[in-house]
Amino acid sequence: MEYKTSGGVTFAYSPLIDVPHGFSTRLGGVSEAAHTSALNLAFDKGDGRETVLKNLALFAAAVGVDEKSIISAPQIHSATVRRVSIADAGRGYFKECDFACDGYITTERGVTLGVKTADCVPILMCAKRGGEGRAVCALHAGWRGTSARIVEAALGELFALGFAPSDIYAAIGPSIGSCCYEVGEDFYAAFDAELREKFVIPTENGKYRADLRAANLALFEAAGVPRQNVDVSEDCTYCRGDLYYSHRRQNGTRGSMLSVIAL
Numbered sequence: 001m002e003y004k005t006s007g008g009v010t011f012a013y014s015p016l017i018d019v020p021h022g023f024s025t026r027l028g029g030v031s032e033a034a035h036t037s038a039l040n041l042a043f044d045k046g047d048g049r050e051t052v053l054k055n056l057a058l059f060a061a062a063v064g065v066d067e068k069s070i071i072s073a074p075q076i077h078s079a080t081v082r083r084v085s086i087a088d089a090g091r092g093y094f095k096e097c098d099f100a101c102d103g104y105i106t107t108e109r110g111v112t113l114g115v116k117t118a119d120c121v122p123i124l125m126c127a128k129r130g131g132e133g134r135a136v137c138a139l140h141a142g143w144r145g146t147s148a149r150i151v152e153a154a155l156g157e158l159f160a161l162g163f164a165p166s167d168i169y170a171a172i173g174p175s176i177g178s179c180c181y182e183v184g185e186d187f188y189a190a191f192d193a194e195l196r197e198k199f200v201i202p203t204e205n206g207k208y209r210a211d212l213r214a215a216n217l218a219l220f221e222a223a224g225v226p227r228q229n230v231d232v233s234e235d236c237t238y239c240r241g242d243l244y245y246s247h248r249r250q251n252g253t254r255g256s257m258l259s260v261i262a263l
């Protein structure tokens with residue numbers, strides 16, 4: 001994963017993905033409150049609507065997508081991946097959105113897929129067969145979505161569209177690292193039984209440390225996506241308060257990052 005700064009906005013991106021995409025940081029926007037400064041991209045965090053839309057325009061311009069094309073529906077920590085079209089462009093920011101989901105797939109130009117996170121794992125994918133037949137996908141994988149295997153659900157949809165595992169290129173974005181993600185017995189009990197054996201590890205104090213990034217990477221590999229096709233950010237949103245909002249570090253009073261991808 002690499003960083004780029006354009007028009008004052010810094011975002012992360014993967015050289016593996018050759019369509020417009022980016023994972024926002026908190027750098028470059030106009031939010032003034034301490035907890036949202038400065039590139040908050042969600043309406044419900046205390047910033048005015050105009051401030052969020054200004055941030056959205058700045059981020060979209062930096063990444064190279066049309067801000068009016070972005071869809072970002074309410075997220076519900078599910079494994080629901082929705083096929084969207086140009087008719088969905090703008091839903092969540094400029095138009096009503098009458099559905100909720102945690103992932104999107106499209107084969108159309110003119111709609112930009114957007115997921116909001118602040119510790120949860122954002123995942124962006126591009127699938128391609130030769131020079132054509134492309135699709136893009138964006139996922140919000142929190143612990144519930146990771147455990148519910150939203151990556152598997154999304155890959156299943158892409159395979160149904162005719163893509164092979166080796167056609168898929170993915171970037172697992174900045175999220176809370178196992179360094180900072182201590183969880184309890186209730187989490188362990190609720191987590192996918194197979195994934196927790198490797199990725200929810202007991203600590204000496206009777207708790208656990210969860211590695212959501214590694215769990216999602218394992219789901220890609222289990223589905224046959226070559227390891228070299230998956231880029232994984234090393235950034236921990238909790239550790240890097242200079243770069244990211246963190247739900248856990250900020251006790252829920254925080255801004256939101258947005259991760260976007262478009263054909």
Ligand SMILES: [Zn+2]
Pocket residue numbers: 176177178179180236237238239240
């Ligand atoms: Zn950390």
